[in-house]
Amino acid sequence: MRVEEAVQVGTPAEEVIVRGTVKWFDPVRGYGFMVPASGEGADILVHFTVVRDIGRRTLPEGATLTCEVIARDRGRQAKRITDIDLSTAIGPDPETAAARAADRVNPQAMIAAAGEYEDVSVKWFNRLKGYGFVVRIGRDEDIFVHMETVRRAGLVELLPGQLLRARVAPGHKGPLAVVIEAPVGTEAPSA
Structure with a gap:
């Protein structure tokens, strides 16, 4: 070569x-x-x-x-x-x-970190998007609520102003309602 x-x-x-x-x-x-x-x-x-x-x-x-x-x-x-x-x-x-x-949080996995039930009111909820927000009575801080949490509570939809009770856990993007229920003695739309 x-x-x-x-x-x-x-x-x-x-x-x-x-x-x-x-x-x-x-x-x-x-x-x-x-x-x-x-x-x-x-x-x-x-x-x-x-x-x-x-x-x-x-x-x-x-x-x-x-x-x-x-x-x-x-x-x-x-x-x-x-x-x-x-x-x-x-x-x-x-x-x-x-x-x-990978960024999604499983609310059921956070139940142990949640506080006791407290009164909240629905700020807004979009069933098509599958999420919304509630607020503690008398406070303005948004608390995220996912459609799966709503379904596990036996509810079909959340309406603005609707009263609920929720257990709230700290999430990496802010507070998260991990369990919700209609207050005793109130009627809520059910599944």
Whole structure:
């Protein structure tokens, strides 16, 4: 082998910056493809290792990426992701959904930390959203109440101004009603 050939073999592939959208990414297989914007050539392989380098395990379809791309024997491949825009994703981002789920609190697990029953009044409750807020009588501090807590109490809906009794626990985002009940002698909409 001549010296010139050795230099050519060891020369790094030319890098180009390409912006495009994620066509698909399969975290089980460990790769996916992005489609370059403005028809800048064939699809580009995005390997798990470059996704991991930006602190992620997967990419949602439709997310916009800016990548350093190199040509390989079997086609172009992302060498490094320099920018990601998740707002263009056309489907849910599994990592964002997982983070939200991990951030949710199970009210039943907090019962031991809850105080005694106290009188509260419904500030507002949205059944479609699945949550609302109550306040202690004579105070303004919002206390979060989840639809599951309402269901466990045998109630269908909470109405503004409705009186309840609640056991409140400190949550990481503020106070949380972990158990509610209609006061003795009052009628509340039931399931």
